[in-house]
Amino acid sequence: MMVTTENGWASIPPSKVVRRGITGTNIVLPLHPHDAGFVLISFAAMYNRDIEPLTGGASDEGGYTETNSVYTSNHKSGTAIDLNWNKYPFRRYTMPQERVQRVKQLQAGFRGLIDWGRDCWGGNPIDEMHYQVAKGKPMDAYVEFANELRAGKFALYGATAPTLDPVVVPNPGVGGLLMRGSTGNAVRNLQERLNRDYPRYSRLAVDGDFGSATEAVVREFQQRAGLLVDGIAGPATLKALGL
Ligand SMILES: [Zn+2]
Structure with missing residues (x-):
């Protein structure tokens, strides 16, 4: 209707x-x-x-x-x-x-x-x-x-594309910490590993984009693994994941 x-x-x-x-x-x-x-x-x-x-x-x-x-x-x-x-x-x-x-x-x-x-x-x-x-x-x-x-x-639909002012979004993934806002292959690997090993609570889109869903799964993992629960995948969390 x-x-x-x-x-x-x-x-x-x-x-x-x-x-x-x-x-x-x-x-x-x-x-x-x-x-x-x-x-x-x-x-x-x-x-x-x-x-x-x-x-x-x-x-x-x-x-x-x-x-x-x-x-x-x-x-x-x-x-x-x-x-x-x-x-x-x-x-x-x-x-x-x-x-x-x-x-x-x-x-x-x-x-x-x-x-x-x-x-x-x-x-x-x-x-x-x-x-x-x-x-x-x-x-x-x-x-x-x-x-x-x-x-x-x-x-936008032409050959060359002068933009509005370029936007620089800092990537907090630099320095080995993966957290909300991080992007790229390291995040992709993290999502893949979580989905592979913890399918009961991890069904993330493997998109290389660390958003709220990825953060929630990281927290869940940290909780279960007895790690500090901060939603940030740093050295301890990555090591516990075998990454
Ligand atoms: Zn809408």
Whole structure:
């Protein structure tokens, strides 16, 4: 049954969905066929390029869903996406302030056409992973903006790509400590080892991205192994894992 979702767009059946790739990644998300979906996927591409990488692949990002626990969810109209959801759990503020400012800058660059679940419902609920086609904007505004993007705006779809200011996110993995925010092969190895040896409580996406799920499993392991429970995989924890 068709419903009008929260931002005013109509829900769509799976047959109407368009699969859109996030430029710069191998991630494809199902979204609305209108140019609003194109603007939204372009926002995700800019997020990946200028704010932080979408490292989790398909298991860490979301687009259209046919059903949702929220009846008027914009995921049902294919006008919402979730980015890096393991890092940004529902109903919590976990994004560092510096990155929050970057996101707001990106939203301004998109002329307010994309709303953010962190603040668009006044914090009720807080949803930092969630971005959506804004409420109350004319559909034509998306067509116009999509055409500008296709014509080279932000050099997103052009040959060379001058960025917004480059973002440097320090990687706390340096120094042999793997913790929230660490990325790369060492994290991948850690996730693989936990899944292999402790399948009863470790079913992590092996994505090389140390988010809240990985932290929870590390804590569980530390608890069971009689180690200091701090959610940080340092020398003692890695040694106990045989890494
Ligand atoms: Zn969402």
